Amino acid sequence: xxxxxxxxxxxxxxxxxxxxxxxxxxxxxxxxxxxxxxxxxxxxxxxxxxxxxxxxxxxxxxxxxxxxxxxxxxxxxxxxxxxxxxxxxxxxxxxxxxxxxxxxxxxxxxxxxxxxxxxxxxxxxxxxxxxxxxxxxxxxxxxxxxxxxxxxxxxxxxxxxxxxxxxxxxxxxxxxxxxxxxxxxxxxxxxxxxxxxxxxxxxxxxxxxxxxxxxxxxxxxxxxxxxxxxxxxxxxxxxxxxxxxxxxxxxxxxxxxxxxxxxxxxxxxxxxxxxxxxx
Amino acid sequence: xxxxxxxxxxxxxxxxxxxxxxxxxxxxxxxxxxxxxxxxxxxxxxxxxxxxxxxxxxxxxxxxxxxxxxxxxxxxxxxxxxxxxxxxxxxxxxxxxxxxxxxxxxxxxxxxxxxxxxxxxxxxxxxxxxx
Numbered sequence: 513x514x515x516x517x518x519x520x521x522x523x524x525x526x527x528x529x530x531x532x533x534x535x536x537x538x539x540x541x542x543x544x545x546x547x548x549x550x551x552x553x554x555x556x557x558x559x560x561x562x563x564x565x566x567x568x569x570x571x572x573x574x575x576x577x578x579x580x581x582x583x584x585x586x587x588x589x590x591x592x593x594x595x596x597x598x599x600x601x602x603x604x605x606x607x608x609x610x611x612x613x614x615x616x617x618x619x620x621x622x623x624x625x626x627x628x629x630x631x632x633x634x635x636x637x638x639x640x641x642x643x644x645x646x647x648x649x650x651x652x653x654x655x656x657x658x659x660x661x662x663x664x665x666x667x668x669x670x671x672x673x674x675x676x677x678x679x680x681x682x683x684x685x686x687x688x689x690x691x692x693x694x695x696x697x698x699x700x701x702x703x704x705x706x707x708x709x710x711x712x713x714x715x716x717x718x719x720x721x722x723x724x725x726x727x728x729x730x731x732x733x734x735x736x737x738x739x740x741x742x743x744x745x746x747x748x749x750x751x752x753x754x755x756x757x758x759x760x761x762x763x764x765x766x767x768x769x770x771x772x773x774x775x776x777x778x779x780x781x782x783x784x785x786x787x788x789x790x791x
Numbered sequence: 792x793x794x795x796x797x798x799x800x801x802x803x804x805x806x807x808x809x810x811x812x813x814x815x816x817x818x819x820x821x822x823x824x825x826x827x828x829x830x831x832x833x834x835x836x837x838x839x840x841x842x843x844x845x846x847x848x849x850x851x852x853x854x855x856x857x858x859x860x861x862x863x864x865x866x867x868x869x870x871x872x873x874x875x876x877x878x879x880x881x882x883x884x885x886x887x888x889x890x891x892x893x894x895x896x897x898x899x900x901x902x903x904x905x906x907x908x909x910x911x912x913x914x915x916x917x918x919x920x921x922x
Contacts, residue, residue, distance in 0.1 A: 526884070572871035573826075577812060577819040597826050597878040665871055667798070667808040704910075708870040709861060711803030712888040713899060715907025740797055744914050748804050749870075777903040779885050 514612065514686045514693035518559060518770075519759045520552070521727070521786040522645055524568060524700045526637040527779035529601055532644050548773035548785060549645050555770060555787060556646050561696040563609050563656045565616075565682060566639055567758045568700045569664045571596070573636035580666045581628035583678065585620075586659040587613040594634035603640050603649075609656040612689055616658070619685035625678050635659055642700045645785075664701065664752045668739055675754045676735035679761020686762075699759030701752030703774075704745075705781035714747040715782045720774060723753060724784055728769050731760045749781075764790040800916045803892075805864040815867020818855070821845040822872040825879045834879065860891050 528545065531537055537546045573594045575581070591606040617629050639659055647654060660682075663669055670678075679697070686695050703720040706712050723746075726734040735757050742751040771787040798806045805811070812819070821842065824830045834841040842852045854862040855876065863873055877887040889899035902908060 572819070572823060572869065572874070576823050577816050577869075577872065580812075595826060597875050665807065665869060666812055667806045704907075706804065706908075707884060707888055708864060708891060709803045709805055710892050711801070711908065712891050713902055713908040714910060715903075716910035717906065719910065743798050743804070743806060744801055745910060748801075748806060776906055779883075780888050780903065782907070 514563075514689040514691060514695050516565075516683055516686050516695045516697055516762050516790070518561075518696050518787065518789045519763050520556075520642070520646065520696060520698040521756050521759060521784065521788075522642045522698070522700055523702055523778065523781060523783040523785070524638045524641040525778040525781045525783065526596075526641065528783075529637050529641040529644060532649065533602055545775050545778055545783060548775055548783075551771050552646055552785065552787060553648060559696070560694065561655045562693045563612060563658060563695045565658050565660055565686075565695065565697040565762075566642065566700070567660045567662060567698060567755045568635075568638035568642070569662050569752060569755065571636055571638055572665060574634050575661075580663050581630075581661065582663045582670050583625065584628040584630050584661040585613055585617050586630045586633040586661070587617060588631045588633060591633050591635045591639075591657070591659060593640055594636045596636050601637065601640055603644060604652045606635055606639065606643070606653060606657045606659075609658055612686075612691075612693070613658045615689050616682060616685040619688060620678070620681045623681040623684060625681050630661075633659055633661070638700060642698055660758070662755050662758070664755065667751075669751060669754055671739070672735040672737050672754050672757050675757040676731060676761040679758040679763075682758070683762040697759045697762045699756035701755050702746070702750060703753060703782040703784040704747050704750045706747030707749050707780055709748070711747070713780060714750075715776055716746050716750075717774075717776065717782065719745045719750075720782050720784055724772060724774065724786060727756060727760055727786065728767065728788065731757065735761075760788075763788060766791045801914065802916045805861075807864075807869040811867045812869070813867070815851075815869065817845050817847045818851045818863065818866065818868050819872035821847060821855075822868070822875045825875040831879050858890075860887060
């Protein structure tokens with residue numbers, strides 16, 4: 513059967529993608545950030561996932577203001593890197609796993625999670641920057657990817673508790689798929705940041721580090737954190753962190769932390785990164 | 792019963808909720824149209840004429856012409872949609888964020904390098920003078 517063996521958590525700042533695409537990773541500004549992903553690039557080569565369930569949010573790219581799905585899953589054969597206004601990122605096309613995606617959609621809807629099902633989806637930096645951080649600049653991405661898009665643009669996003677429970681439903685769905693597959697789930701976005709208004713530039717290192725601690729050891733409690741705490745303490749865009757709870761929910765209660773990294777700043781944002789394996 | 796909108800007391804912050812999205816729909820759809828190169832060209836050639844193709848309020852159009860991002864957000868704009876406007880102008884997210892704070896881009900970048908804006912300074916409007 514298919515099984516979720518590990519999870520990866522990472523910020524998905526667009527400027528990180530631009531630094532990779534424009535060969536700026538060796539600059540003093542960026543060096544400490546990319547050093548934090550060196551372990552991860554080695555680790556993923558050894559892990560060889562067949563499929564990644566990649567939880568991310570669209571940034572007014574594929575979804576306009578007319579349709580705002582709270583949770584969506586993409587079942588297409590492949591997904592093109594989106595043109596976000598300055599041309600698509602020069603990264604490989606993202607290949608999906610239509611059979612597993614359709615199986616997950618049917619399974620979780622019957623498990624009371626009413627996902628929106630999408631076929632064609634252009635994927636923006638929210639999805640491609642984590643792939644670049646983990647895999648570098650390959651000719652083709654070395655695994656299949658199922659995009660799971662979460663609304664965190666229109667307030668309110670889904671609650672932390674709902675995200676955590678969706679993770680558990682995704683795990684049940686994966687484990688009922690007959691093909692033997694090594695599956696990972698990634699949660700992306702965050703950490704503390706605010707991109708708008710006179711309070712732009714907010715960073716809260718204490719909040720972020722407490723979040724990282726709690727995500728590993730006590731996600732049940734973390735899932736109860738109300739939205740207002742995220743926006744007040746971690747900035748209006750810090751609320752993206754609820755997406756990490758989806759990935760954590762798909763894991764065992766008891767996990768082994770393989771890697772942890774935290775860095776400020778990448779452009780406007782605090783960068784956090786974790787790798788967890790099931791014990 | 793009224794909805795709990797306690798996030799309205801966070802200083803210097805506009806939360807893009809369903810009510811704001813309703814007011815800003817045309818402004819946000821206009822912004823998104825600038826993802827297409829031919830639309831960017833037409834907008835640059837005559838901003839006012841391009842704006843007049845959209846069912847936006849005059850106040851929203853004036854805010855766009857003035858590139859007043861705080862005003863655009865107060866009128867229902869969302870930053871990820873509005874980003875298409877400053878991208879059309881060839882400006883970065885960090886530049887746009889700096890203009891919203893009233894800082895120069897250099898001052899803003901230095902603040903980020905020093906660890907960002909302190910969370911202690913601005914959590915509730917009553918604690919802050921900028922709200």
